[in-house]
Amino acid sequence: MSDIIVSQLWIYPLKSMRGISLDSVQLEKRGFQYDRRWMLIDENNRFITQRQHPKMTLIEPSFEKGIADYGLSVRAPDMPVLIIPYPDQQIELYDEVEVTCWDDQVKAHHINTAIDNWFSEFLGVDCQLVYMPDDSIRPVDPDYVLDKEKDIASFSDGFPNLVISEASLADLNNRVDIDLSMNRFRPNIVISGCEAYAEDQLGHFKIAAIDFYAVKPCSRCVITTVNPENGEKESREPLQTLALFRKKQNKVFFGQNLLHKLTYLSDNRLNIGDKVEIVEPGEAIEFD
Structure with a gap:
C-alpha cells in the first residue's frame, strides 16, 4: 500500500444533508x-x-x-x-x-x-x-479514545473523520444491481491507489505529517439505502449485499472511523493528491 493518495475530500456542514467536495481542507481538533x-x-x-x-x-x-x-x-x-x-x-x-x-x-x-x-x-x-460552538465539547466513544482530553467530535455519528477507498466502492458496485455513488457513504477522506478494503488495515498512518488512526470499522444504517439524487429509498441495497461478506455481530461495515493528532509542524491542512504513509498497519478484520 505504498502508492495510496487522497483522491477526494468532503465536509458535511449540515448533519445528514448533502456534502461539499473540496480540494483542500483544514483539520481541526473535532475534525x-x-x-x-x-x-x-x-x-x-x-x-x-x-x-x-x-x-x-x-x-x-x-x-x-x-x-x-x-x-x-x-x-x-x-x-x-x-x-x-x-x-x-x-x-x-x-x-x-x-x-x-x-x-x-x-x-x-x-x-x-x-x-x-x-x-x-x-x-x-x-x-x-x-x-455547535467552539466551546462545546463532545467526547468520542471512550472505548476507542486515544487521548480523552483531545479526542472530540462534532455532530458526526461519533468520530471526527471517515475514510473509504475508491476500490472498495468499485468492488461493492460489482456486487449489486444498482449504481452506488460515494456520497451514499458520506466519507470525509477518499483514497485511491490501493486494493479494495485496504482501509480496514490502515492502522496508524500519516497524511501531510498528520497522524491518523483507523480505530473502528463504520457500521452502516438505512441512510445508505436512500438514493441521494431523489431522496427516496429504492431498495435494500447496499445493506443486503454488505451483509453477505461484511457482517459482524449483526452489523454490516463499510469504511473506517478515524481519530487523529494535530501537528504543530505544519498547518494541519489536507489536499487532494497528498500521499498516505502507513506507519503501522492494523490487524485484519474477521467478518462473520
Missing part, C-alpha cells in the same frame, strides 16, 4: 473545519437525520463567499435560497440549548426561527437548526 457543525433537532431537542426524513439528502449547502463573513448558502427543490450566518461571529445573539446527538447531551446554539421555518416547510415537520 474537518465546518464539518457537521449544524444539525436539525425535533421538539424534544433530539437530532433528526435521513433515517427519519430521507428528503434531507436534497438539501444542499455551499460556500459562495467567505463563510466567516457571509455564512452558508442552502438550496432545496422549490425553496428560496437560505443564508445561514456563521454563529461564532455573533455568539452573544444566539440562545444556548442542550441537544441530544445519539446518547450525548451537547451544548448548542439556536440561530433563529426564520431558518427553522425554512427547514420545517421543506421537510414537512417541525424542527430547529442548531450550531
Whole structure:
C-alpha cells in the first residue's frame, strides 16, 4: 500500500444533508473545519437525520463567499435560497440549548426561527437548526479514545473523520444491481491507489505529517439505502449485499472511523493528491 493518495475530500456542514467536495481542507481538533457543525433537532431537542426524513439528502449547502463573513448558502427543490450566518461571529445573539446527538447531551446554539421555518416547510415537520460552538465539547466513544482530553467530535455519528477507498466502492458496485455513488457513504477522506478494503488495515498512518488512526470499522444504517439524487429509498441495497461478506455481530461495515493528532509542524491542512504513509498497519478484520 505504498502508492495510496487522497483522491477526494468532503465536509458535511449540515448533519445528514448533502456534502461539499473540496480540494483542500483544514483539520481541526473535532475534525474537518465546518464539518457537521449544524444539525436539525425535533421538539424534544433530539437530532433528526435521513433515517427519519430521507428528503434531507436534497438539501444542499455551499460556500459562495467567505463563510466567516457571509455564512452558508442552502438550496432545496422549490425553496428560496437560505443564508445561514456563521454563529461564532455573533455568539452573544444566539440562545444556548442542550441537544441530544445519539446518547450525548451537547451544548448548542439556536440561530433563529426564520431558518427553522425554512427547514420545517421543506421537510414537512417541525424542527430547529442548531450550531455547535467552539466551546462545546463532545467526547468520542471512550472505548476507542486515544487521548480523552483531545479526542472530540462534532455532530458526526461519533468520530471526527471517515475514510473509504475508491476500490472498495468499485468492488461493492460489482456486487449489486444498482449504481452506488460515494456520497451514499458520506466519507470525509477518499483514497485511491490501493486494493479494495485496504482501509480496514490502515492502522496508524500519516497524511501531510498528520497522524491518523483507523480505530473502528463504520457500521452502516438505512441512510445508505436512500438514493441521494431523489431522496427516496429504492431498495435494500447496499445493506443486503454488505451483509453477505461484511457482517459482524449483526452489523454490516463499510469504511473506517478515524481519530487523529494535530501537528504543530505544519498547518494541519489536507489536499487532494497528498500521499498516505502507513506507519503501522492494523490487524485484519474477521467478518462473520
